[in-house]
Amino acid sequence: MSLSPLAIVLLAVTLLLGVGFYGLLVARNLIKLIVVLQILAKAAMLAFVAAGYGQEHMGLAQSMVAMVIVADTVVAVIALALAVQVRRHYGTLDVRKLTTLRG
């Protein structure tokens, strides 16, 4: 059985999504969560490229992904900066101990 290139890419997307969601569910360290979120975003980007390939709108997909990369980088930078501040302020990166926002 041979898979089409598109199917292989989509399989990779699913795999990345699975890893990302699993990480979101179990990760307790803030840095790990940020890494996991990045993995999820990469899955979305890959899905975009695959969709562009399938629909033969590669240019559109590439420009979208380029935009997402920029936004995603900004998110990562700010999140990491916040993580540094959180560590300094509370002395921990464990999200279960950081539930002071609880309503």
Added chain:
Amino acid sequence: MAAPFITLTIGLPWLGALAVWIAGDQHPKAQHALAVLFAVAGGLSGLALLTTTGAEVAIRLPVGGAFGDFTFVADGLGVFLAVIATVIGSLAVIFSVEYMKGEAQLGRYYAFVLLFIGAMAGLALTGSLLLLFFFWEVTALTSYALISFHNDDPKAVAGGIKALLMTQLGGVGLLAGALLIYAHLGSYDISAFLAGADALPPDLRALIAFGFLAAAAAKSAQAPFHTWLPDAMEAPTPVSALIHAATMVNAGVYLLARFFPAFESVPGWSTAVVIIGMVTALLAAVMALVADDLKRVLAYSTVSQLGYMVFAIGCGSVLAGQFHLFSHAVFKALLFLGAGAVIHAIGTRDMHQMGGLGKHMPLVRGVFVIGAGALAGIPILNGFWSKELILETGLAHGPLWGYIGMLIGAGLTALYTARMVWLVFYGEPRSHHHAHDARPAMAIPLVLLAVGTLTTWLLFGPFGALLAEAVPGLHEESTLDFVTKVVSDPATLLALGVVAIGLLAWQQRSRLSPIAAGLRALEQAAKQGFGFEAINRFVARMTRSAATVLQRTQTGELNWNAAGIAGALLIVLIILAGGGTR
């Protein structure tokens, strides 16, 4: 060409709101002047609109996509409401110059009042359901902001939130109706809906009709949604006159009148409208009879008179409903502004602390009595003619029980009006006040409105012609024919007799006190708002306890939130995999 005037009527008040805000609270004189300038200019352009009415689309802004075209139509029904909003709006703004003198944060006050006037004109003039909903919500929002204007007073804040919640609840009906119409006709155009309503499936049309009825009842403070209006009386009095008597509460009646041709044939709809109108008119009249707060009496009487308009539309006469709306907007604005002058002079709203004020404020007493006469339905004042028209419509086209109910309502109206006027202006003073009469900024709107109360019924002929082009099948006639018809109709005598009984009942109140004592239970029930307030409190309590229970789901832990997202995604995927319903 109506387009420039439509733009000006909506745009000038909104520009004024911006200008007052920019002028800043450090310059109250400039704020007063700018507000009056823009409000009066808006009123004049509203009046100019009267010369250019027509049923065709005057402004079409293609927005594209699901929004369709944003259209504005200057037809008789809409222009009439826009004129009421802008003209009475400008009078209320002039009145505010004196009433709000020395208040802090005038910018917020005037900006919201002007924003409201523009939105109300827009609501009346738009031809797109989506824009109608947008303006509808803007009026609700400004109403909330102005009721809660004194935001350090918990009662004002609570009243504002109550008004906002209840009108929003009804607004959902309007939105749902508009979306259903779009889903089936592919357009938000009101005239397209009116033309194509008969082609819609009957149960869908019934759904839309009752959705709109809920929206109208909430906005026009009809039972069971009427409880927000009396609590809205925490607003500054010119706001009560403008928003909660003359304009915004009429939006519901306008909605019913506008869509009446489409919903007329929906089974049960007309009867439901008649019942809502009659029950509201009666309940509110009884509550007005026992209220002690001057503004609450006026608020209940507004609810009651709105019930008359809704009743008229239910009986199939848009003309009678709109004509009473016209009269009521004028005389109730007069009554509220007169009450504002009294409250401003003595600083209390409790009628038991008033009394004998007529000696100190002859002008206010004079105009207030004129307005009260119109409310009670005393001949040749505008309220008399429009109320007669409604009663005659009820007799001719409505159910007999409806007519009898409204007749009793007319008697109660005369009774509570007499009580109110007596407690405020006549008898012995019950406390020491140094009341002063209205100063020019207050006197001008009062006198203008009093003149209007005496004369607007003369406009019956032109008014009918104005509406006839907007409402299909409307039976118009000249003022003279109308007057002859009313005067020669025996039903008029009956109605007058009932009004006279109401007035006499107040005059002979000491002899009637045994009867009143027998009705103590009714009085207590009326003071409790006939249980509607208890329903409100119950709903509020349920919401709060539900929130407490649901709070536990907010763990604040990221892992659980992520699990929630994943779970929801799974559910969506299962639904999608289960196959769409189409």
